Amino acid sequence: ANILFWMFFEQAGSSFSFLAEKIVDRDIGGWEFPIGWFQSVNPAAIVLIAPLMTIVWASLDRKGNEPSIPRKFSLGLLGNALGFMLLMLALTNMVDANNMIPLWPLALCYVVQTCGELCLSPIGLSMVTKLAPAHMVGATMGAWFMSISLGNKLAGNLAASISGKTGMTVASALDGFSFSFYLLTGAAVVLFFLSPLINKLMHGVK
Template identity: 30%
Template structure:
């Protein structure tokens, strides 16, 4: 059974933007503003701790890793709570409200840790049921569902791009509290949109049907799907170890070792990280069209091999930074921003071949009894990867920078090899 069956009445018969149900637009905009709030905070966090709170870099990296890790471990617990007790709509509203309060609390220096805790807990309740509702918009077998997850992922990055530009700029011009307050207002707007247009979303199943669903045993096919999904999580952790440095030590590299002047204006370091979501917004429609044509011609590659290629590209991005580190060591002065731009191009293309595919796999293969929980399990990879990336970040000033980036390259190339092997095994099984 798929996620689309987790709602009692799919609404795929309706047509809205680009031929999709109106509910996809509602979920797209809700997620966009939620990500605006989350990434607005994330873009400023390390610099806020090191510059405003005068915390040591190593301690700031650990706090950053613990926070982002907890924010994406909590969806596993939040998914269970949504499946068994709260239901999807209530879970989304409570989670979004907690995140909003956390962002506003960040405006007060003494509330740093309580604020981060509120955002992390709220994120856990908010993300899984919202993503499950995307699948719930479509009937079983509807070919538009995979495209819906790609569009949904683009919404995530639209919010991230806007936040990375606006929130640090407000912080730079008017003070940190303005940047954090903007993140809070973004979350508030997302909640308002969700509540005002929830009639377009899949209806909640009755309590009796929920209890009956939970009592239904998992089939052999369900267990096989779960084992596959767990394997995907384990491998994506390796990808995340390198990927999560883009918001951590890459920000420090931009701040301290990159020439950022343009016609007398110093470009804020966090602005460069907006290249990642901007490229996702631009490239996603082209990639969707490309893969659709490949599928129609019968030449669509194995999904595991597609993810393997993405990991390999991320490894090449890390190698670009290895070369940039050698250039910095040789010159002793900030190096060209072209290095980090090339890094983000390769990393983003790799991301588009890894993360949306994984999101769609979890949305499609998760058994209905544990739909929200398994969607939360997808974020375990981000939790473990963020935690590992945070602790690896403590080596930033301890080991040579070129060796630091080489660690990320090694992790992603290993992930590529494992995914390629998984794709080969899947091909062999299908052929037999």
């Protein structure tokens, strides 16, 4: 799940940048929104949303309804998928005569995927250290970071596939982002229903 999440989440710095360059109308009243500024959406969203999510998790915990770690991973995958769904809808319904889409769907995609990141990333290392035997904590933490690096490697391959040999087009972007949405959604659903079994194997670790 971690490899899959980062494989698609890291499109933010690759295929999404190509999308912003080639297909997003960045003109705002005669001023062109810089491509690099899209990379500021994620950290800004983290600063704004993380405290709210902390409050939500704490409130659910008091009521005994806080999602388990596997369910949070599932929500992370789903948040990632919903970001791609926004781009799918934009590329299907909002393309203008110049083969461009508005700026806001891409910006909103970053925000939605940040919500998914906050469901998965903060609890990952904590889960690893809690589940690993004391003498293997270092090795399991290394494996966790290795899974992230593998996800990043696959992200590059995916971005190259989406962009194609001749550069990104509306058709190639729609195909690539549709594939991403369906795969992430399927993985999220499978993980959601496997969560009770995984929880048993975790022996009550939260």
